[in-house]
Amino acid sequence: MRHSFPFAAIVGQDDMKRAMVLTAVDPGIGGVLVMGDRGTGKSTAVRALAALLPPIRAVVGCPVNAARRRDVPDWAQHAEDRVRSIPTPVVDLPLGATEDRVTGALDIERALVDGEKAFQPGLLARANRGYLYIDEVNLLEDHIVDLLLDVAQSGENVVEREGLSIRHAARFVLVGSGNPEEGELRPQLLDRFGLMVDVTSPRDVDTRVEVIRRRAAYEADPAGFLRIWKAEQDGLRTSILAARKALPQVATPSDTLRDCAGLCIALGSDGLRGELTLLRTARALAAMDGASAVARSHLREVAPMALQHRLRRDPMDESGSATRILRTMDEVFGPLPAAAE
Amino acid sequence: MSVAWQRAIRAADALCVAGGALGGLWIRSRPGPARDRLLSRLAPLAPQKIGPATGDDALFGGADLIGSISAGRILRQEGILSRATALHLAMAERCPPALAARLAQSLDADGPAILLCDESAEPDEMPPASLCERVGMFVPLEGIGLSDLDAPAIQDLARARQIFPHVSVPEDLRDAVIAGAARLGISTLRAPLFALAAARASAALDGRDRVVAEDVSLAAALCLAHRAVPPPEDTADPPPPPDPGREDSAPGQRMAGDIIVDPARMALPPGLLTGLAVARQRADSVSGGAGQARQSTLRGRPLVSRPGRPDRGRIDAIATLRAAAPWQTVRRRLRPGDARRILIAPSDLHVRRYEERSERLVVFVVDASGSAAANRLADAKGAVETLLQRAYAARDRVALVAFRGDAAEVVLPPTRSLVMAKRRLTGLPGGGGTPLAAGLDAGLDLAIRARRAGSGATLVLLTDGRANIARDTTANRARAMADAEGVAARVRAERIPCLVVDCGTRPGAVLKDLAATLGAGYLALPRVGSDALNAAVSA
Numbered sequence: 001m002r003h004s005f006p007f008a009a010i011v012g013q014d015d016m017k018r019a020m021v022l023t024a025v026d027p028g029i030g031g032v033l034v035m036g037d038r039g040t041g042k043s044t045a046v047r048a049l050a051a052l053l054p055p056i057r058a059v060v061g062c063p064v065n066a067a068r069r070r071d072v073p074d075w076a077q078h079a080e081d082r083v084r085s086i087p088t089p090v091v092d093l094p095l096g097a098t099e100d101r102v103t104g105a106l107d108i109e110r111a112l113v114d115g116e117k118a119f120q121p122g123l124l125a126r127a128n129r130g131y132l133y134i135d136e137v138n139l140l141e142d143h144i145v146d147l148l149l150d151v152a153q154s155g156e157n158v159v160e161r162e163g164l165s166i167r168h169a170a171r172f173v174l175v176g177s178g179n180p181e182e183g184e185l186r187p188q189l190l191d192r193f194g195l196m197v198d199v200t201s202p203r204d205v206d207t208r209v210e211v212i213r214r215r216a217a218y219e220a221d222p223a224g225f226l227r228i229w230k231a232e233q234d235g236l237r238t239s240i241l242a243a244r245k246a247l248p249q250v251a252t253p254s255d256t257l258r259d260c261a262g263l264c265i266a267l268g269s270d271g272l273r274g275e276l277t278l279l280r281t282a283r284a285l286a287a288m289d290g291a292s293a294v295a296r297s298h299l300r301e302v303a304p305m306a307l308q309h310r311l312r313r314d315p316m317d318e319s320g321s322a323t324r325i326l327r328t329m330d331e332v333f334g335p336l337p338a339a340a341e
Numbered sequence: 342m343s344v345a346w347q348r349a350i351r352a353a354d355a356l357c358v359a360g361g362a363l364g365g366l367w368i369r370s371r372p373g374p375a376r377d378r379l380l381s382r383l384a385p386l387a388p389q390k391i392g393p394a395t396g397d398d399a400l401f402g403g404a405d406l407i408g409s410i411s412a413g414r415i416l417r418q419e420g421i422l423s424r425a426t427a428l429h430l431a432m433a434e435r436c437p438p439a440l441a442a443r444l445a446q447s448l449d450a451d452g453p454a455i456l457l458c459d460e461s462a463e464p465d466e467m468p469p470a471s472l473c474e475r476v477g478m479f480v481p482l483e484g485i486g487l488s489d490l491d492a493p494a495i496q497d498l499a500r501a502r503q504i505f506p507h508v509s510v511p512e513d514l515r516d517a518v519i520a521g522a523a524r525l526g527i528s529t530l531r532a533p534l535f536a537l538a539a540a541r542a543s544a545a546l547d548g549r550d551r552v553v554a555e556d557v558s559l560a561a562a563l564c565l566a567h568r569a570v571p572p573p574e575d576t577a578d579p580p581p582p583p584d585p586g587r588e589d590s591a592p593g594q595r596m597a598g599d600i601i602v603d604p605a606r607m608a609l610p611p612g613l614l615t616g617l618a619v620a621r622q623r624a625d626s627v628s629g630g631a632g633q634a635r636q637s638t639l640r641g642r643p644l645v646s647r648p649g650r651p652d653r654g655r656i657d658a659i660a661t662l663r664a665a666a667p668w669q670t671v672r673r674r675l676r677p678g679d680a681r682r683i684l685i686a687p688s689d690l691h692v693r694r695y696e697e698r699s700e701r702l703v704v705f706v707v708d709a710s711g712s713a714a715a716n717r718l719a720d721a722k723g724a725v726e727t728l729l730q731r732a733y734a735a736r737d738r739v740a741l742v743a744f745r746g747d748a749a750e751v752v753l754p755p756t757r758s759l760v761m762a763k764r765r766l767t768g769l770p771g772g773g774g775t776p777l778a779a780g781l782d783a784g785l786d787l788a789i790r791a792r793r794a795g796s797g798a799t800l801v802l803l804t805d806g807r808a809n810i811a812r813d814t815t816a817n818r819a820r821a822m823a824d825a826e827g828v829a830a831r832v833r834a835e836r837i838p839c840l841v842v843d844c845g846t847r848p849g850a851v852l853k854d855l856a857a858t859l860g861a862g863y864l865a866l867p868r869v870g871s872d873a874l875n876a877a878v879s880a
Binding site for chain 2: 037097136215287
């Protein structure tokens with residue numbers, strides 16, 4: 001298996017990288033949607049992130065990567081008692097995947113050979129405890145989308161067929177990407193993603209040169225390139241792990257709670273999910289920064305990615321939702337101290 | 342031997358050298374001797390042929406069901422993706438999005454190189470955008486005659502392959518490729534990466550371990566030309582160079598830029614670039630390839646049957662039996678006394694599904710002439726955007742034609758994207774004469790094209806009816822109106838549903854007559870407002 005491009009070596013795309021790191025700190029944030037042009041390194045970033053994360057401990061042969069023997073589902077036939085380290089799984093869900101391949105289905109081979117009913121796990125099982133990546137998520141068929149929403153919500157995949165009733169854990173971080181010019185996402189699906197970021201190709205030639213230079217260096221000698229970036233990769237990994245540990249201790253002052261609520265009311269964002277995600281993401285950022293409490297500055301930084309996809313769209317408003325959030329933040333919180341100088 | 346043919350041969354050789362690093366080769370051509378010759382040049386890659394109908398079994402492998410049943414034991418077949426070194430995708434313009442997604446995934450994971458054989462006839466047909474993006478080089482074979490088809494001697498591939506990994510690109514040439522791509526308006530960063538790989542392959546073919554300017558020119562023609570965004574025609578000033586300061590300080594830079602941009606601009610037959618760009622926009626709005634089809638249980642092209650209940654559609658007997666077959670041993674064992682020949686369980690039932698292209702295209706034909714233009718355009722704009730917001734449910738696509746001066750323009754090609762609509766509708770100019778016939782013509786053209794692609798179409802005409810520019814662009818009121826009536830009769834003959842919205846300050850008989858000719862509904866609304874318009878269109 002080939003190495004992944006090092007996450008730390010990705011040039012620019014700070015919003016996308018930050019969003020992904022924050023979901024790694026707190027998977028409960030619930031997934032990232034990355035919308036933008038082709039060839040901006042969306043899928044590179046997902047794979048790089050998984051490679052950056054520390055390996056997980058999983059029971060050998062367990063189809064859902066269970067951490068302990070007692071969590072292995074009873075239909076799993078080849079699970080052993082040993083536990084070993086495996087890389088954080090990243091599973092691709094391609095367009096047009098059949099329901100059977102996503103949820104798992106009866107194993108037709110075993111039925112033919114042994115006359116036996118056995119369950120063949122699908123993509124959701126393999127993605128458990130890892131990432132489920134959907135490119136061109138806006139073109140996904142509706143019935144697959146419904147199914148994903150349901151599983152992402154419950155953290156459990158249930159298959160009832162041919163007299164078999166199978167259930168297994170399916171907790172994963174959903175990462176979707178797509179090009180907004182090819183079609184919109186249903187609001188229900190938008191809302192399921194914790195964060196949304198827009199990516200564009202870098203316009204500046206020097207940045208583009210740097211992207212290509214690193215890519216070419218990596219292609220020419222992957223192992224050497226990884227060695228050069230090892231220190232930075234290790235540093236980033238250590239801070240993610242430290243942030244995970246610090247997260248429960250990050251205090252949430254009541255001022256911050258009021259700020260959250262005030263901002264969401266001013267923006268008229270739908271439902272409480274936005275407010276919860278905003279707070280959760282800000283906490284993860286505070287943990288990453290080594291702060292002991294969530295402050296307004298954390299909210300400011302993550303509000304666009306946590307809220308922009310939850311606003312009712314105003315067809316007459318030419319500016320994007322992100323701009324509207326920045327404007328509203330200035331109204332609610334007052335202008336940024338730096339801007340006031 | 343023509344330049345285009347020489348370049349095509351070079352592209353084929355480069356692919357044989359670099360393989361997956363170039364993603365593949367997009368060949369736009371009808372079947373014929375030129376394409377055959379080019380494909381035979383690619384024989385060292387031993388491409389496996391696949392088509393739009395190739396399914397997961399063949400791609401990924403698995404149990405060979407049919408073979409297993411006749412053999413009485415499990416036969417496995419290996420997937421094409423795991424054993425092929427290259428794939429030949431026939432009729433790539435018909436490739437469905439699902440297959441495109443799998444191939445794109447395979448390319449991202451360093452899978453086999455892909456030859457996209459694109460037989461597109463219409464300017465707005467093209468292979469799925471996700472594949473065009475990941476396949477490095479493009480060669481159009483139109484206009485290459487039999488007399489051009491000399492095959493230059495095949496080069497020493499083994500040696501070129503050996504050199505390829507060690508070929509270096511001088512920094513100034515590398516930067517020139519990147520800057521050149523940016524100047525051509527290419528946003529994807531895959532393009533310069535492919536161009537660099539192609540340049541290195543070209544050097545390797547000549548037995549050099551260092552890229553020179555002519556390798557880079559060739560690479561620009563093969564990898565960058567077709568991705569270039571055509572410069573807007575009506576703006577007089579050329580796009581500013583990305584970094585003028587640097588170019589001044591380094592005169593070599595400008596020269597280096599020219600070896601990219603010029604060959605790229607010359608590589609394509611005139612008009613093709615604009616055609617491709619238009620196709621790209623259209624393809625983007627319908628996701629490319631076979632388009633956004635809707636599944637139905639009653640009509641249309643047959644799709645793979647899905648498990649389902651008989652009240653959800655017609656039962657597919659063969660698929661149902663096929664689903665039941667493997668389980669007969671198991672079921673027999675569970676129910677020993679059952680005398681039925683075949684034991685069918687409810688979960689075996691498969692229902693037929695058909696692909697029905699029942700989406701609807703709403704074409705707004707908007708009068709952008711005269712003083713009231715601003716209001717009308719604002720109304721139409723509001724209506725377009727509101728319709729698109731509802732488009733998740735209704736599956737409507739929207740297009741907008743504006744007519745003013747002496748011509749009509751498709752301002753918004755058919756799209757479902759709100760983002761695109763907003764971008765296109767910002768700052769629409771107004772004023773000038775009223776070429777009603779030209780506007781209707783353009784609208785009819787879009788509607789017919791949509792219908793040919795299988796979707797319904799509706800025309801909505803917003804005007805005050807004072808046509809004064811005839812089809813031949815002369816200012817003749819009587820002829821202009823007669824021309825408009827002429828087009829209207831065609832619209833009616835095509836049975837395209839229509840709505841005429843009269844936004845003149847004094848609605849009059851002229852447009853009522855036109856509506857009658859069109860067989861259209863008529864709505865007199867001096868100041869429509871997008872809400873009223875929407876209600877009328879949705880009704």
